[in-house]
């Protein structure tokens with residue numbers, strides 16, 4: 001590619017030691033994508049759409065189709081934005097990569113979703129430690145056409161602006177909510193449990209594991225339980241939280257979290273794979289194959 005992402009520095013964050021990029025939004029350099037980069041998109045798109053049949057929730061697949069995303073070429077942000085603006089008044093903005101929390105929250109609070117413009121290399125099809133265009137575009141953007149989910153992500157952004165002012169403890173609790181819903185969320189549907197989380201839909205292995213493996217817990221959504229639960233940053237999740245509908249997310253984010261953060265500060269935190277009294281257990285994980293790895 002003729003342009004390369006501009007990494008500014010590395011920084012310790014709640015997602016580990018990650019590169020921080022220039023924080024400005026950038027034009028998608030669509031004309032500069034190489035044939036290989038379009039092929040990476042195409043390969044991943046076809047593969048995931050096959051894996052997600054009967055696994056992703058209908059909203060995800062239907063919205064992806066409304067956008068006209070196809071394996072033919074990397075989509076143009078400006079084309080997607082026409083659909084997104086008209087649908088839920090959100091827009092995609094191009095970025096170099098992960099953003100500092102306060103800038104990320106500000107985008108979400110203003111209905112702008114930052115999408116990394118560059119795509120992984122052919123040898124990174126199965127795993128990449130940071131979000132790229134495939135994760136952001138294929139994984140996140142479709143759900144932003146769902147009006148309730150779109151409002152939830154904005155509410156999360158507003159909550160983030162607030163939590164950032166309250167300090168690292170509040171921020172960590174809020175980040176766990178994003179992690180266990182937007183990134184790794186499952187939803188109960190009349191056809192069975194389905195995926196809506198972006199971190200899952202953009203991963204072939206985890207799309208199968210999260211639903212079909214006996215190893216992880218699958219537990220009913222509970223806001224405070226999630227805020228107390230650590231998560232895995234370098235392996236598949238040990239626990240997935242299952243919502244009954246997108247409205248449940250919206251309802252859970254209506255109250256002011258400030259007193260919740262204060263109360264939870266006095267409470268112990270839960271290991272990623274633990275099951276607690278009071279959990280609405282849909283599946284109790286066997287824990288098979290769990291390796292001790294970093295959690296946050």
Ligand SMILES: [Fe+2]
Pocket residue numbers: 131135136140183198199
């Ligand atoms: Fe993501």
